[in-house]
Amino acid sequence: MFRIVFFCLCFWRLDGSVTSVLVKEGESVTLNSGVTEIKGDRAIKWRIGTEDDDWESKTLIAEINKRDDRIAVYDDVLDGRFRDRLKLNNQTGSLTITNITTEHAGVYGHNLYGSISNVHLAVFVEISVKEGESLTVNSDLTEIKDHDWIRWMFGNENILIAEINVKADRITVYDDYLGRFRDRLKLDNQTGSLSITNITTEHAGDYKLKMRFSIKAFRVSVSARLPVPVISRDCSSSSSSSSSSSCSLVCSAVNVGHVTLSWYKGNSLLSSISVFYRHMSLSLPLEVEYQDKNSYICVLNNPISNQTQHLNITQLCHTCSDSVHCYGPTEAVIRLVLSALVGVATVILLVYDIRSRRAERDQAHIHTSET
Ligand SMILES: *[C@@H]1O[C@H](CO)[C@@H](O)[C@H](O)[C@H]1NC(C)=O
Ligand SMILES: *[C@@H]1O[C@H](CO)[C@@H](O)[C@H](O)[C@H]1NC(C)=O
Ligand SMILES: *[C@@H]1O[C@H](CO)[C@@H](O)[C@H](O)[C@H]1NC(C)=O
Ligand SMILES: *[C@@H]1O[C@H](CO)[C@@H](O)[C@H](O)[C@H]1NC(C)=O
Ligand SMILES: *[C@@H]1O[C@H](CO)[C@@H](O)[C@H](O)[C@H]1NC(C)=O
Ligand SMILES: *[C@@H]1O[C@H](CO)[C@@H](O)[C@H](O)[C@H]1NC(C)=O
Numbered sequence: 001m002f003r004i005v006f007f008c009l010c011f012w013r014l015d016g017s018v019t020s021v022l023v024k025e026g027e028s029v030t031l032n033s034g035v036t037e038i039k040g041d042r043a044i045k046w047r048i049g050t051e052d053d054d055w056e057s058k059t060l061i062a063e064i065n066k067r068d069d070r071i072a073v074y075d076d077v078l079d080g081r082f083r084d085r086l087k088l089n090n091q092t093g094s095l096t097i098t099n100i101t102t103e104h105a106g107v108y109g110h111n112l113y114g115s116i117s118n119v120h121l122a123v124f125v126e127i128s129v130k131e132g133e134s135l136t137v138n139s140d141l142t143e144i145k146d147h148d149w150i151r152w153m154f155g156n157e158n159i160l161i162a163e164i165n166v167k168a169d170r171i172t173v174y175d176d177y178l179g180r181f182r183d184r185l186k187l188d189n190q191t192g193s194l195s196i197t198n199i200t201t202e203h204a205g206d207y208k209l210k211m212r213f214s215i216k217a218f219r220v221s222v223s224a225r226l227p228v229p230v231i232s233r234d235c236s237s238s239s240s241s242s243s244s245s246s247c248s249l250v251c252s253a254v255n256v257g258h259v260t261l262s263w264y265k266g267n268s269l270l271s272s273i274s275v276f277y278r279h280m281s282l283s284l285p286l287e288v289e290y291q292d293k294n295s296y297i298c299v300l301n302n303p304i305s306n307q308t309q310h311l312n313i314t315q316l317c318h319t320c321s322d323s324v325h326c327y328g329p330t331e332a333v334i335r336l337v338l339s340a341l342v343g344v345a346t347v348i349l350l351v352y353d354i355r356s357r358r359a360e361r362d363q364a365h366i367h368t369s370e371t
Helices: 313-318 329-370
Strands: 010-014 018-024 029-031 043-049 059-065 070-073 086-088 095-097 106-112 115-130 135-137 149-154 159-165 170-173 185-187 194-196 205-210 215-223 230-233 246-256 259-265 268-275 280-289 296-302 305-310
Touching: 018 029, 018 215, 029 115, 059 086, 070 086, 115 135, 135 215, 159 185, 170 185, 230 313, 246 259, 246 296, 246 313, 259 280, 268 280, 280 296
Parallel strands: 018 115, 115 215
Antiparallel strands: 010 018, 029 095, 043 059, 043 106, 059 070, 086 095, 106 115, 135 194, 149 159, 149 205, 159 170, 185 194, 205 215, 230 246, 246 280, 259 268, 259 296, 296 305
16 A cells, blocks of 8 residues: 655754764664765774763774775674674765664764764654554663753754753653643653653654763654545536446545545555645545445545445435436536426417417408408
8 A cells, every 4th residue: 555654864953062863763874974085095983982982982883094095894893783784985984874773873973084073873763643642752761870861852943841850859841832741741750751641743743862871762643533534426527428327426534634545445455545744635536336246445544543434335326326417416406497497488388389379270260250
């Protein structure tokens, strides 16, 4: 059927210090060296560590040293978490990490010609929830230690919505941000996990958990409760092009977003239409024969749920089945008025005809009587 492909490479800054990259698990990311060519006999080194590590205490994972004619990736370090995942561009010195997992999150630094820059790579986890449900986003911490400072941020603007500062002995939930989180946030003071109750589509977006040494990111999508699609006889469709034994139908769903509407004949898909972001009304036509004995269903679905409506041909196609043409209410009224007019005109003509015949006969009488 259909597959939604997300790709996001979003850059943001936390605290204005280190540039960050947000990548989805399983995808690849290229960390740029910032130059188009490693010139002369220069060198570049890539290291990984945490925000607290200085350059030397990070682990070396790749380097180009033109003087020693050395191009190397050290993908066995750190228990082999980078094995077969590193690609170093020998021209630019840029480093590509493929098939990313949460283990690859961290601060990547490169030292080019003696100048060091860092980029914080966070790996986001996708979470889908239905409107009205509650969600707990796990920090995966078992306990909060003395020096910990945990901050939860929402959206591209990194609005602070909750924090635990153990040193300052402070647990705060800032749930008045635009009012959308009011009375909905709960922060677990043992683990730092965040709960959001009674979720609405307003709560969809990126959530970031900034801990002392790492960032966790979550992309939350919220699907609205799906209405049951409605099947009706399509009387506006011109049936002149099709044979009189077929019946035009339409399946529709009003004010929906991020959904697909489909017609199935038995188990096979006949047609479908999708809307991704905007909320709008969808409709999908179907033409069947009156005698068709197959079972047809119209399905409205989003990535996590669906609603089905069965087609009853006998019931729906019955209304116009005795007429050769199918027509809408306006057309029906026009036809009725026209037939009425024709009827009236016929009566008038008939009466006129009878009268004039009588008159002729009477005149004939007169003639005969005169002669
Ligand atoms: C650089 O990479 C290209 C393509 O990956 C390769 O053909 C070339 O031999 C490499 N050069 C060196 C000096 O390793
Ligand atoms: C990506 O990594 C996961 C976990 O290590 C592994 O199971 C999977 O086979 C990898 N996929 C590819 C395409 O290499
Ligand atoms: C943590 O929360 C529990 C219940 O919500 C409360 O009883 C406890 O006092 C809290 N601990 C701290 C340190 O705030
Ligand atoms: C959930 O949120 C909706 C929309 O804000 C509200 O109408 C409804 O009363 C809430 N339900 C509960 C159980 O709080
Ligand atoms: C609708 O959802 C049910 C489970 O909720 C699933 O078994 C069924 O295959 C889905 N139907 C379609 C057409 O996606
Ligand atoms: C279809 O509609 C007809 C007429 O309303 C009814 O008699 C019949 O039981 C319906 N069939 C199904 C499968 O619901």
